[in-house]
Each structure stands twice: as structure tokens, then as C-alpha cells.
Amino acid sequence: MDFKSACTVRHAHKRYGRSGPWVLKDLKMTIPQNQIYGLLGSSGCGKTTLLKCLVGALDLDYGSIDLIVKSKKQIGFMPQETSLFEEFTIAESFYFHAALYRLSKAQAKSKIKELTEVLDLPPDHRVCSTLSGGQVRRVSIAMTLLHSPSLVILDEPTSGLDPVLANLFWRYLNQLSVQGQSIIITTHYIEEARQANVVGLMRQGVLLAEDAPEKLIAHYKVDNLEDVFLCLCNEQETALPVEVEAEKKITFTSPFKDDANNYSMFVPHTKAILYKNCKWIIHNWFAFIMLSYCLSLACIIESNECLKYFPPQRVGVVNNGENGTCVNYDPSGFNCSEGQRVDFSCQLLDAWRKEKPQIPLSIYNNINEAMKDGKARKLITILEIPYNFTSGILERFDRGTNADSELIETASMDIHIDSTDYMAVYRIEQDLRDVFYSVFKDHLKSCGYLPQVAKPPLRIKQDAFFGKNIVYQQYDYSLHIAMACMCSITYLVPLFLLTISLCLEKMSGAYTRVLVGGVRIVEIFAGYLFMIVIFNFTNTAAMGFDSVCYLWQTLWQFLAHLHNATDLGILWDLVWFLCRGSRERFSRECRDWYCGVISHVYVYRLLLANRSRLFSSGGTFQLHRVPNDVSIESTHGHHFERRWFL
Numbered sequence: 134m135d136f137k138s139a140c141t142v143r144h145a146h147k148r149y150g151r152s153g154p155w156v157l158k159d160l161k162m163t164i165p166q167n168q169i170y171g172l173l174g175s176s177g178c179g180k181t182t183l184l185k186c187l188v189g190a191l192d193l194d195y196g197s198i199d200l201i202v203k204s205k206k207q208i209g210f211m212p213q214e215t216s217l218f219e220e221f222t223i224a225e226s227f228y229f230h231a232a233l234y235r236l237s238k239a240q241a242k243s244k245i246k247e248l249t250e251v252l253d254l255p256p257d258h259r260v261c262s263t264l265s266g267g268q269v270r271r272v273s274i275a276m277t278l279l280h281s282p283s284l285v286i287l288d289e290p291t292s293g294l295d296p297v298l299a300n301l302f303w304r305y306l307n308q309l310s311v312q313g314q315s316i317i318i319t320t321h322y323i324e325e326a327r328q329a330n331v332v333g334l335m336r337q338g339v340l341l342a343e344d345a346p347e348k349l350i351a352h353y354k355v356d357n358l359e360d361v362f363l364c365l366c367n368e369q370e371t372a373l374p375v376e377v378e379a380e381k382k383i384t385f386t387s388p389f390k391d392d393a394n395n396y397s398m399f400v401p402h403t404k405a406i407l408y409k410n411c412k413w414i415i416h417n418w419f420a421f422i423m424l425s426y427c428l429s430l431a432c433i434i435e436s437n438e439c440l441k442y443f444p445p446q447r448v449g450v451v452n453n454g455e456n457g458t459c460v461n462y463d464p465s466g467f468n469c470s471e472g473q474r475v476d477f478s479c480q481l482l483d484a485w486r487k488e489k490p491q492i493p494l495s496i497y498n499n500i501n502e503a504m505k506d507g508k509a510r511k512l513i514t515i516l517e518i519p520y521n522f523t524s525g526i527l528e529r530f531d532r533g534t535n536a537d538s539e540l541i542e543t544a545s546m547d548i549h550i551d552s553t554d555y556m557a558v559y560r561i562e563q564d565l566r567d568v569f570y571s572v573f574k575d576h577l578k579s580c581g582y583l584p585q586v587a588k589p590p591l592r593i594k595q596d597a598f599f600g601k602n603i604v605y606q607q608y609d610y611s612l613h614i615a616m617a618c619m620c621s622i623t624y625l626v627p628l629f630l631l632t633i634s635l636c637l638e639k640m641s642g643a644y645t646r647v648l649v650g651g652v653r654i655v656e657i658f659a660g661y662l663f664m665i666v667i668f669n670f671t672n673t674a675a676m677g678f679d680s681v682c683y684l685w686q687t688l689w690q691f692l693a694h695l696h697n698a699t700d701l702g703i704l705w706d707l708v709w710f711l712c713r714g715s716r717e718r719f720s721r722e723c724r725d726w727y728c729g730v731i732s733h734v735y736v737y738r739l740l741l742a743n744r745s746r747l748f749s750s751g752g753t754f755q756l757h758r759v760p761n762d763v764s765i766e767s768t769h770g771h772h773f774e775r776r777w778f779l
């Protein structure tokens with residue numbers, strides 16, 4: 134035959150696995166340029182394997198392939214499988230393939246119009262998964278031909294096509310070949326292949342003959358190609374079995390190894406993959422929104438008290454004292470030297486209102502009502518003042534060291550503190566001590582005693598005891614695990630769903646086409662990575678709202694209690710916290726201005742201390758949730774006070 138070759142295959146050997154049977158056995162093939170080559174053969178003879186080797190989807194074990202094209206971009210390959218993104222509409226599929234081959238809008242538009250007419254495509258808003266088998270095949274052919282490739286390779290394009298349409302399609306292929314495209318087509322319909330310029334007849338991995346159909350028919354003196362094939366099969370049966378000879382084992386080199394498009398197409402390929410991923414997400418929005426963003430939202434709602442109401446900052450009081458609600462008692466009018474009778478409960482409440490205006494009091498008639506509100510988390514503490522509280526304390530003063538335990542019991546107030554909030558317990562105890570001290574001090578002063586007598590015999594010195602090793606005992610981590618798990622799932626969902634999409638696309642063969650189009654794994658990876666980053670970023674932003682809310686309160690509380698900020702360490706950790714505010718999304722107790730700051734330090738200290746149990750809890754940790762049995766074993770230079778840890 135006298136023609137220029139579009140593809141030449143020499144001594145092609147291919148098998149799957151190291152010890153599998155040879156699928157291609159010393160196969161030789163020459164595909165003429167600008168002509169249609171019909172590759173015929175029984176099922177399983179190796180046609181698809183050969184085509185995949187031609188387009189670079191598989192490598193030969195031995196042999197050589199010479200192609201007229203040097204870039205995958207110039208090849209159009211239609212695999213046997215559907216090879217379409219099933220959720221896409223036809224228009225989206227066209228857009229994706231046009232982007233993949235960097236076609237201009239005008240080029241894409243005119244080619245789409247041409248292909249729609251020739252292949253009688255359904256309306257372009259139709260989703261691929263809803264098309265019939267024949268329609269899918271036609272859309273698949275259209276995608277293959279969209280970028281007008283120089284070498285067109287079609288694996289059984291006409292199976293399932295209406296005969297009239299198949300005829301039109303063959304005519305269109307003829308037209309393309311005249312326009313300069315070389316076409317290889319496999320088909321099971323042997324007679325159909327008479328329309329090809331050249332046919333190759335293949336059996337058991339060997340090309341038995343290749344020539345123009347009419348020449349083959351004439352040579353074997355039969356009426357049709359089927360009979361030619363029969364003759365060739367008989368010849369092969371009588372011939373000696375083909376052995377793979379050592380001298381025919383030519384080392385295979387990919388015809389695309391110098392593909393110049395490898396790097397220049399990075400951006401368009403990645404953009405096309407991104408487009409495809411975005412569309413996939415849009416088509417599967419329900420799964421993404423439900424699994425990803427709804428979980429984020431649940432985390433925020435569940436973990437953020439700021440969104441619900443301002444955290445309770447009230448102290449409930451049940452005053453069973455002699456003056457009850459204190460309406461008939463003027464605390465400021467009390468003067469010991471004039472022999473007036475003091476009411477410590479009313480003095481205490483008055484002092485509280487003056488000294489702790491940020492924590493208002495709620496007066497209750499009985500303990501049950503107060504406890505009800507306490508359990509509803511409207512109160513942080515309930516003060517239950519007994520009837521003879523004042524007389525009991527006065528008697529204690531009188532009796533001095535002679536006071537018995539019964540009297541001490543009588544003169545004590547019950548304080549119910551919400552112990553789920555460790556920092557609140559600490560603060561309320563401190564506040565109560567301050568207020569009691571101020572009341573007794575004033576009383577003693579008014580009665581002519583030394584006020585310092587009321588001061589507890591303690592001199593607090595602030596030293597730095599900071600241990601490296603923090604020991605946990607008997608702590609229930611489940612509280613933290615739930616939230617941490619939800620958050621982790623939120624971040625894993627996009628990864629999980631996009632992986633599913635990748636698997637589905639691989640199974641449908643869509644990726645074969647994409648890879649044959651010259652897309653590299655690194656470009657697919659970049660497209661996926663970008664999507665995952667976007668998802669996690671938006672998730673973090675959503676959760677960040679929670680952090681901003683918390684941050685605002687933290688700052689507010691920080692400024693309100695600035696007098697406590699005796700150490701620069703707080704400022705340092707506040708800055709740290711600002712930088713890493715998102716870590717605090719699990720915070721339940723926004724009101725503790727320092728819990729966020731300290732918990733932060735705490736987390737890092739624990740991470741540094743390598744506590745595997747904390748790691749297993751998976752989330753951040755709050756100081757007020759820390760059990761009382763935390764101990765710091767050894768000292769280590771640090772800017773925080775020990776009392777903050779205990």
C-alpha cells in the first residue's frame with residue numbers, strides 16, 4: 134500500500150500482569166493518514182487493549198508505536214464505556230471538554246452545532262444519566278470529535294445506533310477523513326466496516342490481515358468481509374502457534390514522552406477539573422450541604438452560648454433572714470455605736486450590689502424556685518440565707534473561742550454553685566469572700582474594733598509554679614469527643630464526597646477519556662485539592678463566626694477585669710488566642726474572659742506534654758472543664774500563675 138502512515142505499530146506485545154497470557158502477540162499494524170481504518174475482530178481478541186496502547190492509556194510490554202501526532206491533545210478517544218460525567222447536562226459536558234482542550238467560544242459553538250446536527254443529539258439541557266444507551270453513545274462521540282483531533286480513535290461507536298443514523302455517522306466520518314483526520318474505528322458489525330478505507334482483521338492478539346475491504350474480498354474470492362474473516366481464521370488455525378521471540382522484544386517507549394503540552398496545559402486542565410468538581414458539587418448539593426455545612430452549623434449552635442443568650446451572670450438569693458426581702462431595713466443607716474441591730478443578710482446583699490454590679494441578684498421566695506432557675510442555667514449561684522443567720526454570727530462573735538459546732542452550723546449560709554463551670558466556681562467563691570470581708574470589716578469598724586480582724590489569716594504571694602507534667606485522673610472525655618468528632622466529620626466530608634466522585638468517574642470511564650486528553654494526575658490532584666481547601670475554608674469561616682462572637686465577649690470581659698491582668702502573660706496569650714481564635718469554637722462558656730486564653734495555653738501545654746488521652750479526645754479543652762484533680766508536678770519557667778490552673 135502506498136500512503137503516509139498516521140500510526141505504525143511494530144512487534145506489539147502486551148499482557149496484563151507478569152504471567153498472564155499475551156493479549157497482543159507480535160502485532161503489526163499500519164494506519165493510513167486521512168483515512169478510516171476499521172479494526173475488526175471477535176470479542177476478547179485485544180482490540181480495546183490495542184487502542185488503549187495507541188492513546189497512551191496503557192503501555193506495551195514490548196514493541197513500538199509511531200504516531201503522526203506527538204501530543205495527546207491531538208487525539209480524540211472514545212472508550213467503550215459511557216465515559217461521560219453522568220450528572221452533567223450535555224451543555225456542561227461540552228463546556229468541560231472545550232475547557233479541557235482550550236477551545237475558543239466561537240470554535241466550540243460552531244463545532245457543537247455541527248455535531249448536534251450530524252449525530253442528532255438530544256437537547257443540551259438533558260442530563261447524561263437520563264439518556265438512553267444510544268443517545269449516550271452519540272453524546273460520547275460528539276465529545277470525542279469536539280476538538281477536531283488529528284487522530285480519532287473510536288471503540289465501537291456504532292453499537293446501539295439506529296441503522297439510518299449509523300449510516301449518516303459513517304458518511305460524517307468520511308467527510309472528516311477527507312478534511313484531514315485519520316480515524317480508527319472498531320466495530321462488531323463486520324459488514325459495516327466495508328465503508329472504511331482499510332480494514333484490519335484481528336484474532337487472538339494477532340492482526341491477520343489489513344487492506345482495503347474490496348481488495349481483501351477479491352483476494353479471497355468471497356462475497357463479503359465475514360467470509361474473508363472466516364478464511365483468515367482457518368488459515369490461523371492451521372498455522373503454527375505464535376511464540377514471542379527474543380529478537381522481537383523491542384523496548385517500548387511512549388510516543389508521548391516529549392509531549393510539549395505537558396506543562397503548558399496545567400492551568401486550562403486544572404480549571405476544567407475545577408469546573409467539573411464545582412458542577413459535581415452543585416448537582417450533589419444536598420449531600421454536601423447536609424453533611425458538611427449543616428454539621429458546622431450544628432457545631433456552632435451546640436457549642437456557642439453566645440448565639441443563644443448572653444451567658445447567665447446572675448446570683449439567686451433565698452433570704453430567710455429576719456428582715457426577709459430587706460425592704461424595711463436600711464443597710465447604710467446601721468450604726469453599731471448607737472446600739473442598732475445589724476442584719477448581715479441585708480448588709481451582704483447591699484454590699485454585693487455595690488461591689489459586684491456586673492453580677493445582678495435575683496431574689497426568690499424559696500429554694501425550689503431558685504433551684505428551678507439554676508437548673509435552667511439562668512443562675513450561676515444560689516445563696517440560701519438561714520433564718521437566724523445574723524443572730525448566729527453575732528453569737529459567734531460573742532462566744533469567740535467558746536462557740537460550738539452547732540452554733541457554727543447555724544450561722545452558716547448555704548451556697549449552691551454550678552459546679553459544671555469550674556471557673557465560675559472559682560470566681561464566685563472569690564467574689565463571696567470579697568463581699569463578706571467587706572461587710573464584716575465595716576461592721577467591726579462601726580463597732581469600734583480593728584477591721585483587719587475579719588481578714589482571713591492568709592498572705593497570698595504570687596509565685597510561678599508551672600509544671601511540665603500535668604496528670605489527669607478520672608476525667609470524662611466524652612463531652613469533648615462528640616464535638617470534636619462532629620468537627621472532624623465536617624472537614625472530612627468534602628474529602629469523602631470528592632473521593633466518591635473520583636471513584637464513580639473512574640468506574641464510568643470518564644477519567645480514561647480525561648487522561649487520554651493529556652490531563653496529568655497532578656492536575657487532577659490540584660483540582661481536587663483546591664475544592665477541599667475551599668470547602669474547609671468556608672467551613673472554618675462559618676465556625677469562625679462562632680469564634681468572633683466568643684472573641685468579642687472575651688475582649689469585653691478582659692477589659693472589664695483589667696485590674697486582674699497582673700501579668701503580661703495574659704496579654705501574650707490573648708494575642709495568641711486572637712491569632713488562633715477558631716480553636717475556641719467549642720467553648721461553651723463565653724462568659725469567662727480568661728477561659729479561652731487559658732484553655733489555649735492549656736491545650737498547647739498538654740500537646741507539649743504529649744498526653745495521648747487528650748489527643749484521643751480530638752478537640753480543644755477548657756479550663757473550667759478541667760477536673761479538680763489536675764496536678765502540676767514539676768516546675769518550669771512560665772508566665773502564668775499557678776492558681777489559674779487549679
Ligand SMILES: Nc1ncnc2c1ncn2[C@@H]1O[C@H](COP(=O)(O)OP(=O)(O)OP(=O)(O)O)[C@@H](O)[C@H]1O
Pocket residue numbers: 149156174175176177178179180181182183213
Ligand atoms: N484489565 C485487564 N486485566 C486482565 N485482563 C484483561 C484486562 N482487560 C482486558 N483483559 C483481557 O484481555 C483480553 C482482550 O481484551 P480486550 O478488551 O482488549 O478485547 P476486545 O477485543 O476489545 O473485546 P470486546 O470486543 O469484547 O470489547 C481479554 O481476554 C480480556 O479478558
